[in-house]
Amino acid sequence: MPLLRYAVSASLVVVATIATGLPARASQDVPKPQQTPNLSGVHDFDFFIGSWRTHSRRLKYRLVGSHDWEEFDGTIRSFSLMGGLANVDDTEFDTPEGVYRGVAPRAYDPKTGLWAIWWIDGRNPHGALDPPVKGRFVHGIGTFYASDTLRGKPIKVRFIWSQITPTTAHWEQAYSGDGGRTWETNWIQDVRRVK
Numbered sequence: 213m214p215l216l217r218y219a220v221s222a223s224l225v226v227v228a229t230i231a232t233g234l235p236a237r238a239s240q241d242v243p244k245p246q247q248t249p250n251l252s253g254v255h256d257f258d259f260f261i262g263s264w265r266t267h268s269r270r271l272k273y274r275l276v277g278s279h280d281w282e283e284f285d286g287t288i289r290s291f292s293l294m295g296g297l298a299n300v301d302d303t304e305f306d307t308p309e310g311v312y313r314g315v316a317p318r319a320y321d322p323k324t325g326l327w328a329i330w331w332i333d334g335r336n337p338h339g340a341l342d343p344p345v346k347g348r349f350v351h352g353i354g355t356f357y358a359s360d361t362l363r364g365k366p367i368k369v370r371f372i373w374s375q376i377t378p379t380t381a382h383w384e385q386a387y388s389g390d391g392g393r394t395w396e397t398n399w400i401q402d403v404r405r406v407k
Contacts, residue, residue: 249322256327256349257299257318259376263406264288271398275362275389282308288403329356345371352376368392379405
């Protein structure tokens, strides 16, 4: 019996020694169950894939009480990417200051059901990207928000997509200098499908 007790004790010491040399499993190492992706809004921007003519009204000076607007036309070509989880607009505006180009990438997050929209400004293509506006469509109206700065002060930014038909749509951009209590619309754009 002492020999058996000795063998069991020795085995437990070996197992304990080996176990202490193995890394412990942390909670993040245990695979979590996959949550069901929220694909309810993945097709929200499908309406915009194609070529468009634009007419814009843009406020020249923002959040200073200005009522001085300028108008100009442009074109947008929109392409679907990543199997519909992203798209991008190639934009050209014929502004009073000259031709202005930019790119608007959008990406859908199936974890949150939100779209994010960025803007790459052709006048400064290597400059820092503005924070993306994020949001979704509800009852045919897409509303997207971001926190940003203007002249060194914090502002809120809002995009609204509305009045969507197979051949037309309406987009507006607004800024708020008071945390979203009041909004000043500074860019209004109507688009008409070319193809």
